Amino acid sequence: RLVFSPSELTQTEYDFVIVGVGTAGSVLASRLSEDPSVSVLAIEAGGSNEDVLATIAPFLAVSLPGTSVDWNYTTPPIEGYNNRTLGYTRGYGLGGSSVLNLLTWNRGSIDLWNRWASLTGDSGWSWDAMEPYWLKVDNFVSQNATGKYDPLAHGYSGEVNTSLPGWPTELDPLVCKASAELGGRFAWTQDHNSGTFLGTSYMQSAIGGGERSSAATAYLYPVIERANLDVLVNTRVAKLVEGSSKSGTLSFTSAVLSQGPEDEGVTINAAKEVILSAGVFGTPQILQLSGIGAKSSIENLGISTIVDLPDVGEFLKDHPAVAAYYLVNSNNTFDSLLRNSTLFADTLAEWQATRSGRFVDSPANTYTFLRWPEESDIYAIHGDPSSGETSGHMEVIFVDGFAQFGPLAQPAEGSFLTLLAGVVSPTTNGSVTLNTTNIFDQPTIAPDFIASEFDQATMVQVLKDVETFMNASAWKDFIIGPYGDFANATTDALKLQFVRKYGSNINHPVGTARMSPREASWGVLDAELLVKGTSGLRVVDASVFPTIPESHTQAPVYMVAERAVDLIKAKHLLS
Numbered sequence: 002r003l004v005f006s007p008s009e010l011t012q013t014e015y016d017f018v019i020v021g022v023g024t025a026g027s028v029l030a031s032r033l034s035e036d037p038s039v040s041v042l043a044i045e046a047g048g049s050n051e052d053v054l055a056t057i058a059p060f061l062a063v064s065l066p067g068t069s070v071d072w073n074y075t076t077p078p079i080e081g082y083n084n085r086t087l088g089y090t091r092g093y094g095l096g097g098s099s100v101l102n103l104l105t106w107n108r109g110s111i112d113l114w115n116r117w118a119s120l121t122g123d124s125g126w127s128w129d130a131m132e133p134y135w136l137k138v139d140n141f142v143s144q145n146a147t148g149k150y151d152p153l154a155h156g157y158s159g160e161v162n163t164s165l166p167g168w169p170t171e172l173d174p175l176v177c178k179a180s181a182e183l184g185g186r187f188a189w190t191q192d193h194n195s196g197t198f199l200g201t202s203y204m205q206s207a208i209g210g211g212e213r214s215s216a217a218t219a220y221l222y223p224v225i226e227r228a229n230l231d232v233l234v235n236t237r238v239a240k241l242v243e244g245s246s247k248s249g250t251l252s253f254t255s256a257v258l259s260q261g262p263e264d265e266g267v268t269i270n271a272a273k274e275v276i277l278s279a280g281v282f283g284t285p286q287i288l289q290l291s292g293i294g295a296k297s298s299i300e301n302l303g304i305s306t307i308v309d310l311p312d313v314g315e316f317l318k319d320h321p322a323v324a325a326y327y328l329v330n331s332n333n334t335f336d337s338l339l340r341n342s343t344l345f346a347d348t349l350a351e352w353q354a355t356r357s358g359r360f361v362d363s364p365a366n367t368y369t370f371l372r373w374p375e376e377s378d379i380y381a382i383h384g385d386p387s388s389g390e391t392s393g394h395m396e397v398i399f400v401d402g403f404a405q406f407g408p409l410a411q412p413a414e415g416s417f418l419t420l421l422a423g424v425v426s427p428t429t430n431g432s433v434t435l436n437t438t439n440i441f442d443q444p445t446i447a448p449d450f451i452a453s454e455f456d457q458a459t460m461v462q463v464l465k466d467v468e469t470f471m472n473a474s475a476w477k478d479f480i481i482g483p484y485g486d487f488a489n490a491t492t493d494a495l496k497l498q499f500v501r502k503y504g505s506n507i508n509h510p511v512g513t514a515r516m517s518p519r520e521a522s523w524g525v526l527d528a529e530l531l532v533k534g535t536s537g538l539r540v541v542d543a544s545v546f547p548t549i550p551e552s553h554t555q556a557p558v559y560m561v562a563e564r565a566v567d568l569i570k571a572k573h574l575l576s
């Protein structure tokens with residue numbers, strides 16, 4: 002049941018206390034409460050966004066950042082981006098970021114999962130071992146699209162509805178044609194979710210029947226009335242405190258719940274485990290506030306270090322990206338839709354009446370992942386930071402209109418094509434550190450985009466790849482020419498300047514509580530996601546990723562959560 006205040010809770014102890022009911026937290030709340038003998042409390046900082054139209058209609062997703070469903074974080078000035086600050090979007094409310102993300106559905110490459118198995122020393126994270134969890138999550142509903150996907154690469158009875166684009170755009174055949182014309186690194190790939198995230202393909206998304214499928218709609222809402230599940234909203238976990246000590250280790254099985262900066266809070270206990278699923282910024286913040294983190298940084302705020310784990314909040318990785326715009330010869334891009342309120346209202350009405358039309362998709366239908374060319378000397382200079390040959394170094398997303406991404410707003414006139422270009426194997430590390438001891442104050446989230454030479458060189462390379470792709474003759478009747486400062490970014494140095502001026506990110510942060518082998522001196526969690534040096538405390542969300550996927554991140558979060566459920570059920574002998 003949904004609960005709005007800690008005072009409405011009828012118990013002070015539950016078997017499991019889940020902190021953050023976002024993407025991973027919704028999976029855990031749903032799966033752990035499958036066993037009726039188990040009691041579960043899931044605590045979410047935000048509320049329910051079930052009725053917010055833009056969280057349901059896929060095309061409107063781009064309007065969600067900066068609204069009440071967003072945490073609205075801000076970064077400090079980022080040196081690599083000419084000391085600009087960026088807004089950093091994270092989902093606030095049930096379903097977390099799965100409710101406002103841009104829906105792209107990527108499983109991660111074969112090498113990504115095998116690398117995680119090797120880094121953690123646990124073959125359970127390998128591509129083969131994770132296949133059952135992918136099948137538990139994926140419910141691919143575009144079965145009639147023969148030739149456009151690999152039927153063997155999908156699940157058909159998982160929880161999240163997934164599909165190919167439902168509203169074809171004029172760009173789709175042009176992207177296919179340019180890919181066929183250029184071949185090589187740009188060649189067509191039937192289905193990235195087969196395991197090789199390289200080449201050009203149709204985008205698959207977490208959409209079914211023209212609506213977003215989120216962790217909230219797929220996992221949480223269908224079970225929210227279970228008698229053994231309390232979902233407490235509008236409440237933050239301010240910190241964890243030591244519960245009774247088990248087997249000589251420090252047991253963090255009590256959580257302090259708070260509804261405002263002045264609220265002293267109430268304490269709730271977990272008989273079995275506290276599971277942190279507060280996301281890549283919330284999880285390290287709670288750990289640090291609880292005295293689990295780098296001694297050198299938390300003691301500055303007067304917090305006593307209970308477990309000295311220097312990697313908490315470190316190794317923040319995200320995909321830097323920049324938008325390159327082209328003016329196009331067309332009246333069909335979504336530019337006219339955004340400028341014409343009658344057309345917009347009619348398109349919305351069509352979606353509301355029949356779940357059809359342009360609003361059934363996010364604004365992109367096709368994209369490409371690329372590796373640096375084999376002959377490039379980048380490998381000799383920097384090595385290969387990607388997971389391996391099934392993973393890319395860069396990505397380009399094709400958007401059929403002017404997508405506002407970064408500081409440029411949609412011009413008053415003209416039709417556009419946006420190429421969102423970025424690095425998917427960045428080597429730059431950022432961090433999340435506390436500013437104050439209050440959970441209601443934002444921590445410092447410093448992604449430090451393009452600080453490394455590899456990331457700078459790769460941003461330049463992907464913009465060259467954009468030009469190569471757009472020089473294919475397939476575009477000759479469609480493209481008028483590059484728009485704005487991108488037209489003048491004709492050298493490597495000017496391209497880097499362009500990135501510094503307009504670069505942003507694609508909202509895929511991971512890694513702030515990395516898993517590692519239990520005995521390793523690095524990392525925050527062991528391979529079963531338990532916080533090192535503690536008992537009864539686990540982390541399950543994007544912060545556990547030991548490396549950044551060279552693809553979009555939500556499906557791996559769902560898969561990690563599904564495996565975590567099995568680990569937890571096995572440990573506590575649950576059904």
Ligand SMILES: Cc1cc2nc3c(=O)[nH]c(=O)nc-3n(C[C@H](O)[C@H](O)[C@H](O)COP(=O)(O)OP(=O)(O)OC[C@H]3O[C@@H](n4cnc5c(N)ncnc54)[C@H](O)[C@@H]3O)c2cc1C
Binds near residue numbers: 558
């Ligand atoms: C704008 C945007 C676009 C994206 N686009 C894509 C895409 O197209 N494809 C893709 O694969 N991925 C995309 N992503 C990334 C993807 O959505 C995330 O990787 C994934 O959802 C993260 O899941 P999570 O469980 O780690 O965190 P979240 O889903 O963010 O969940 C964390 C939850 O914890 C709650 N919380 C935090 N602190 C506390 C606290 N102290 N107490 C209680 N609750 C707390 C939060 O409110 C939130 O509900 C996008 C993300 C964003 C923001």
